[in-house]
Amino acid sequence: MRLLSWAYLVAAFTFILLPVVVLVVFSFQDSRLPVPPFEGPTLKWYAEILADRALMEALVNSLIVAFVSALVALVLGFLAASGLARVYLPGTAAMRALLIAPMTVSYLIIALGLLQMFNTLGVRPSLWVTGIGHVVINLPLCFAILYAAIGEHQKNALKAARDLGASEVQVLWFIAAPMLAPALGAAFFLAFTFSWDEFIIAFLLTRFDVTLPVEIWSMLRSGLSPATNAVGSLVFLVSVGIVLVLEFTLFRKKSK
Amino acid sequence: MIAPALLWTLVFFVVPFAAMVLMSLAHLEGREVVQGYALDNYLRIFTDPSLRKGIFVSLEITALVTVLSVLLAWPLAWIIASRVPPRWQRLVLLLAVLPFWTSYVVRSYSWALVLGEKGVVMNVLVGIGLLAEPVQIMATRAATVIGFTHFFVMLLTLTIYSNLIQLSPNYARAAEDLGAPKWKVIWLVILPLTLPGVMTGAFLTFVLCIGDYITPQILGGNNELTMPQLIMLQLGRRGDFPMASALSIVLMAIVTLAYLASARWLRMERV
Amino acid sequence: MKTPTRPLVATCALLISGTPLAADELNALIWCDHADPALLEPFETANDVRVNVKEYEGTAAGLTLLEQSRPGDWDIMVIDAVDVPRAVERGFLAPLPEGTAPTGDYFPEVLFTDSVTVDGTVYAAVEKFGYNTLAYNKAAVDPADMASLEALWSGKYDGRIAIYDYYLPVLGLVGLQAGIDTADLDAATLETLRAPLMDLRAASRQVSDVVASQTALATGEVDVLIGGGEWLTAVLNAENPDLDWTIPEEGALLWAQSIAIVEGTERPELAAKFIEYITSPEGQARLATSSCYWGMPANKAAGDVLGDAEKAILRWDEQVDYLSRAQLYPVPDADTDAAMQDLWTDMLQN
Numbered sequence: 001m002r003l004l005s006w007a008y009l010v011a012a013f014t015f016i017l018l019p020v021v022v023l024v025v026f027s028f029q030d031s032r033l034p035v036p037p038f039e040g041p042t043l044k045w046y047a048e049i050l051a052d053r054a055l056m057e058a059l060v061n062s063l064i065v066a067f068v069s070a071l072v073a074l075v076l077g078f079l080a081a082s083g084l085a086r087v088y089l090p091g092t093a094a095m096r097a098l099l100i101a102p103m104t105v106s107y108l109i110i111a112l113g114l115l116q117m118f119n120t121l122g123v124r125p126s127l128w129v130t131g132i133g134h135v136v137i138n139l140p141l142c143f144a145i146l147y148a149a150i151g152e153h154q155k156n157a158l159k160a161a162r163d164l165g166a167s168e169v170q171v172l173w174f175i176a177a178p179m180l181a182p183a184l185g186a187a188f189f190l191a192f193t194f195s196w197d198e199f200i201i202a203f204l205l206t207r208f209d210v211t212l213p214v215e216i217w218s219m220l221r222s223g224l225s226p227a228t229n230a231v232g233s234l235v236f237l238v239s240v241g242i243v244l245v246l247e248f249t250l251f252r253k254k255s256k
Numbered sequence: 257m258i259a260p261a262l263l264w265t266l267v268f269f270v271v272p273f274a275a276m277v278l279m280s281l282a283h284l285e286g287r288e289v290v291q292g293y294a295l296d297n298y299l300r301i302f303t304d305p306s307l308r309k310g311i312f313v314s315l316e317i318t319a320l321v322t323v324l325s326v327l328l329a330w331p332l333a334w335i336i337a338s339r340v341p342p343r344w345q346r347l348v349l350l351l352a353v354l355p356f357w358t359s360y361v362v363r364s365y366s367w368a369l370v371l372g373e374k375g376v377v378m379n380v381l382v383g384i385g386l387l388a389e390p391v392q393i394m395a396t397r398a399a400t401v402i403g404f405t406h407f408f409v410m411l412l413t414l415t416i417y418s419n420l421i422q423l424s425p426n427y428a429r430a431a432e433d434l435g436a437p438k439w440k441v442i443w444l445v446i447l448p449l450t451l452p453g454v455m456t457g458a459f460l461t462f463v464l465c466i467g468d469y470i471t472p473q474i475l476g477g478n479n480e481l482t483m484p485q486l487i488m489l490q491l492g493r494r495g496d497f498p499m500a501s502a503l504s505i506v507l508m509a510i511v512t513l514a515y516l517a518s519a520r521w522l523r524m525e526r527v
Numbered sequence: 528m529k530t531p532t533r534p535l536v537a538t539c540a541l542l543i544s545g546t547p548l549a550a551d552e553l554n555a556l557i558w559c560d561h562a563d564p565a566l567l568e569p570f571e572t573a574n575d576v577r578v579n580v581k582e583y584e585g586t587a588a589g590l591t592l593l594e595q596s597r598p599g600d601w602d603i604m605v606i607d608a609v610d611v612p613r614a615v616e617r618g619f620l621a622p623l624p625e626g627t628a629p630t631g632d633y634f635p636e637v638l639f640t641d642s643v644t645v646d647g648t649v650y651a652a653v654e655k656f657g658y659n660t661l662a663y664n665k666a667a668v669d670p671a672d673m674a675s676l677e678a679l680w681s682g683k684y685d686g687r688i689a690i691y692d693y694y695l696p697v698l699g700l701v702g703l704q705a706g707i708d709t710a711d712l713d714a715a716t717l718e719t720l721r722a723p724l725m726d727l728r729a730a731s732r733q734v735s736d737v738v739a740s741q742t743a744l745a746t747g748e749v750d751v752l753i754g755g756g757e758w759l760t761a762v763l764n765a766e767n768p769d770l771d772w773t774i775p776e777e778g779a780l781l782w783a784q785s786i787a788i789v790e791g792t793e794r795p796e797l798a799a800k801f802i803e804y805i806t807s808p809e810g811q812a813r814l815a816t817s818s819c820y821w822g823m824p825a826n827k828a829a830g831d832v833l834g835d836a837e838k839a840i841l842r843w844d845e846q847v848d849y850l851s852r853a854q855l856y857p858v859p860d861a862d863t864d865a866a867m868q869d870l871w872t873d874m875l876q877n
Contacts, residue, residue, distance in 0.1 A: 113272030144300020495591025
């Protein structure tokens, strides 16, 4: 059983890591085709993508959209979670259900709905509109995480602060936010990641200024090239770097 | 305090959805959208063989992917939670979800490179003599399923693992003390306790899988079309918003049915 | 939470400030070959303008995009030459200022005067052309077989064929094989193509877009691509010189893209200047060898700018023969178009 376990672990990791390894290896491919045989290492595709104006702009756009939409989703989710945790109203269950609902709907449907609504209103597709879509998908996530993080203990603390005469803003800023800091961090991180990697909403709701996944998609459609591998590898390595840094800083704090 | 979030959801989720319902009742005349109140689009979805088949293709792929992912992820999560020394668990888990951080579009593309006839997999299988010659995986349903399963195994491993480590080891110990063999402990004690985590993960898999456009588009070789592909075809090639809307609503109805079917095991607030 | 985001914001600010701001912008609805920086940058630098591009797929989708836009949203549009009347009829295109794209040096076969001129007014300038025909791997296929479209239905290449995923040219080719001219394709003749299309489908491995087709051809997963041509194989020439294309005896489809000014533009002079640039010998040469796909320049004068190797890949010297054997894209009305797309969807789904 023990041997079987380790064999399974190795097999599973081979399956999980295979595409990433192949992606990275062939980003160094010294020919136009990112398939075997491997023809020796080169960095030219990295040079090419770093010099690609459209790609770099898309990267920045993605960062901005992800940052802003995650922040908005976080604030809205935080307010709603604290509000709903405060008192039990007859409509609480219904409101909670409404806030969670977008999570059970495919992104494609959310995108299509927004596209049609904005078309009717005469609003042009843009990064702003994409950001709005991303808040729609991330709000339920932030809300759910934060709502779950508010336990009895937290509720009592909030109630005590109010009883002592703190204003609602003070309660949120000085009591709720610090108390929920880990959950807030996790929610923001997840929302950021989801927005950063989201394709279909950004695809349907942008025009010239596109996000990175959309730009990668049009790269993919316009020709086979290890440059696509290079973009993927670059995004991968940078994200993993950030994750590792976060992991080790948070990890250290915990062990203290 | 709840108002801003509610308002946001109303304006940018409920209203667009209502607009979409309205649009699904319209139809295309020449190239103009004409608003009407007919169920023709829905009727066509269920009578036109190509559109109807899309529903089945989507359901079959999604069901297969969901089951496969659970079957593959559960043992992995269990091994990480119970076999890997605790101090290494976080690292191993991190490794298990590493490909999350490649761009999602790129992930499918890498699978296309891996699974192609000249790809790594075929090279190895033919090289070690397991296959006499390459078989076609790329541009088949198998490729789509592999691409999907890869992603969802990672997702499910995470949700099942977090469920497993929350279980008190006492359950297993008690069963073992009573003389139950190891497999029986896993099957009768641990597995049922992880059911909520499994169901939540499975539902998420279902929703994300059935609504995804990229993976089947890149890996499926257009040999059959899923619902999202049909929707994008209506949008991208024809500008047929009414039909795209109707298809979306059918898609959403399917997800809702899946939700209702699994609702009693789900803890959506706790994903 | 503050710590990880601060460098992030700093990076954003840095990157934004690093982007040069152009004085003016031009919004263009294009095909992917116009997105090549090597093509756009000389124009952008010379005129201190930023060209924003948005790709679209198929005329129907492009017209829908315009439909949903407001006047002034778009300045330039790249469109199938044969579809210009359709766009003009719906009021999407503005007349081309006289003398914008002089056609004196053009290949006479690709002037498309009947299409780009509506009621005596010129609305678009043809810029690039090529063929949807048979692309193949000559190391794996007997080139003699490629002399006829019949080979694809013969059974000899079953499982080694890919179909290019664009309904107009492929339906056109299936029509040619059945002896129907593209001009005669309508709802009635279309039904007779259903059976051969499905047979072709059964013999093929995949229906794929440009990249998937290239991948499949280059890696040997398929050996023949129906609907392909120089635009697909030229960029791969350096890697795999065995990739070739031909025009079979039944003929092939001539594609020609044209460029036009969108009605309602707020920058008509700049838009005209851009068209002037694209149809100039230098612009034509860059467009012909664009990174996305290659194609023949409509303006023969580009031949003085292009190198011999590039001209060889484009088969510059054989164009007269090719042009004489190629037919135009089908120009379906809305109903026929819908019927074609239905047929295409059925083909994909079965």
